[in-house]
Amino acid sequence: MTTKEATYTYALRLGDDALILGHRLSELCSRGPILEEDLALTNISLDMIGRAQALLKYAADTENNGNTEDDIAYRRAENHYYNHLLVEQPNGDFAHTIARQLLISVFEYLFYTELEKSRDENLSAIAKKVTKEVKYHMQHAIDWTIRLGDGTNESHKRMQTAINDMWMYSGELFEMDEVDQYLFREGVAVDLIPLKAHWQNRIQTVLTKATLVTPEDGYMQTGSKKGVHSENLGHILSEMQYLQRSYPDAKW
């Protein structure tokens, strides 16, 4: 493995998380519980697609074989996407959307804060921008988790169910494979192992404040770093890639 190859994969993974979560959130347009929330969720989606564009462009530049960020975003097969399983999970009810947002945005806040120190100047620059955005995403998810957890009996029950349902996708966030290890040694990537304790602390604090129970770690789903996904991703891609795949000669 060369630094170039590893960096390409690394940028792709981060870009795919933003691309797929941005897509999921964009599905919620005109479906929010109140207009303000509709706008908040699509605004987060917009941040995500912007982040995906920056990271996939960096991947394309690193690969340097004439592909653009759009080719990368729209023309890969399902098993060449490397987003975490968590972000491709369906929106479900509003509690599931918020639970997914809570788990991922707390992780991303910690992750991108570390990535700011990367020796790779491009990743570091992107990370500085992302940290600012994701701080808001995290605060939004925390506020809603507390409101729903400590709201009515129904909202409490729904929020607890949602956290429980999403929990098995959280383990994957902290897996280090050979790409992570190689780039960590190079001073490029983030060491995920020490992040886990910080993440657990923060999540537990929020859940406790929300009068919710932090689930025990049970079996954790895995696979995305090798391109093995849940059934959800294929449906996302069939929608997302529709025009690019149906009219391969067209420029949009």
Added chain:
Amino acid sequence: MHNEHSDAHFQLRIDNGEHIEPKDYMPEGYRKHLIRQISQHAHSEVIGMQPEGNWITRAPSLRSKQILLAKIQDEGGHGLYLYSAAETLGVSRSELIEQLQSGKAKYSSIFNYPALNWADIGAIGWLVDGAAIVNQVSLQRTSYGPYSRGMVRICKEESFHQRQGYEIMAKMMKGTKEQQDMAQDAMNRWWWPALMMFGPHDTDSPHSSDAVKWKIKRETNDELRQKFIDKTIPQAELIGLKVPDNNIQLDEKTGHYTISEINWDEFYRVISGHGPCNKQRLDHHIKYHEEGAWVREAAEAYKQKHLKKELETA
């Protein structure tokens, strides 16, 4: 001197070109007219999120997806300030939403048409927002202060939308044969409904006369429609789109285009509820509003709980 709370004094202020502000005296008819018009405008922004939202998940590039997301967000934002402007007239947002969902309040009939291919996103920006701007530019001078100020802000954003819509159409007309066909198909379906957005001919417009007297409406339906036609036909020709009307002529003397008669049967049919998407749009709004009820209740319960705690510790 006139009594400040008389209709005559109010009309004098209007005639002097003054803005009417929320706490000022206004005749009941003026208030009612404004609530109807502003809320209809707000509902249009919100319902308009649906046809455009239909293409977000299929937007063909990262850039176009960001532009579309940002545009729809703007529309939702316009909905918010228009609801706030309506609230200054003594009606709550929940009442307004109830009126929308019961069918008592209307929204722009244009959104009862479906967005069927990607070029529809271009056509909606270029033609629908384009028609809306002509109307809204005129409304920047409307007599009710909060509405007028809202319009100034909205117009700035809408002119971006129109340019972006036109850019999509232009790009597709320069593209493959299939893209050109999509663009022309969208043009064929949106042209006439866009012209209908200005409402019936002046002679058939039920709300026009008071609205003109009160300077809520500054130009008539037909004047505004003509402005849009004159501006849009050359834009279509420039990128090679055919306007779906064989009788278009430019009157050299007046500089105005003449067009065929609009199909008013279709206009009244769609307004009365029988357009392709009337039922779908309202059902969608009601479905997600109802599905969100538990979230709104939870937010309210949380607020009350913590308000109580604060009071107890104060």
